[in-house]
Amino acid sequence: NDNMGHQLPPLPSIKDLMKLxxxxxxxxxxxxxxxDTHITDKLVRSAGRIEGATVIEVGPGPGGLTRSLLTxxxxxxxxxxxxxxxxxxxxxxxxxxxxRLEVTYADMLDIDxxxxxxxxxxxxxxxxxxxLTIRSQYSFDAQVDSPNPAA
Numbered sequence: 001n002d003n004m005g006h007q008l009p010p011l012p013s014i015k016d017l018m019k020l021x022x023x024x025x026x027x028x029x030x031x032x033x034x035x036d037t038h039i040t041d042k043l044v045r046s047a048g049r050i051e052g053a054t055v056i057e058v059g060p061g062p063g064g065l066t067r068s069l070l071t072x073x074x075x076x077x078x079x080x081x082x083x084x085x086x087x088x089x090x091x092x093x094x095x096x097x098x099x100r101l102e103v104t105y106a107d108m109l110d111i112d113x114x115x116x117x118x119x120x121x122x123x124x125x126x127x128x129x130x131x132l133t134i135r136s137q138y139s140f141d142a143q144v145d146s147p148n149p150a151a
Contacts (some may be wrong), residue, residue, distance in 0.1 A: 040068040
């Protein structure tokens with residue numbers, strides 16, 4: 001396993017923590033959680049090279065994907081979560097991360113990314129390999145009014 005150097009100390013399962021703190025998904029926040037680490041690890045692998053990367057994760061929820069990002073070797077994960085119900089679940093993960101996870105409880109729309117990333121070393125484009133990857137898991141619900149309504 002190429003992630004052996006980035007293993008987190010033993011933590012309770014996310015499912016167990018969700019039960020312990022009686023946290024469930026809220027439809028009004030469009031919350032859906034992945035508990036299967038095989039799936040979250042696969043999602044992280046599909047994002048490309050994570051080792052040594054700085055990641056901003058919007059809406060980590062109980063931290064399933066966050067755990068996989070840390071295990072894959074992300075140098076720093078800035079998690080922005082607006083739902084404080086996840087604080088008792090994310091705090092032990094933050095403590096176990098060895099300083100690689102920073103959680104901010106706020107709406108991402110209110111966050112200044114430059115302030116969030118202020119502690120991250122800056123690199124020239126060529127020094128960073130000239131590659132930038134932006135991934136999003138946002139889903140949008142849109143209502144479109146047709147200019148020519150059906151008769």
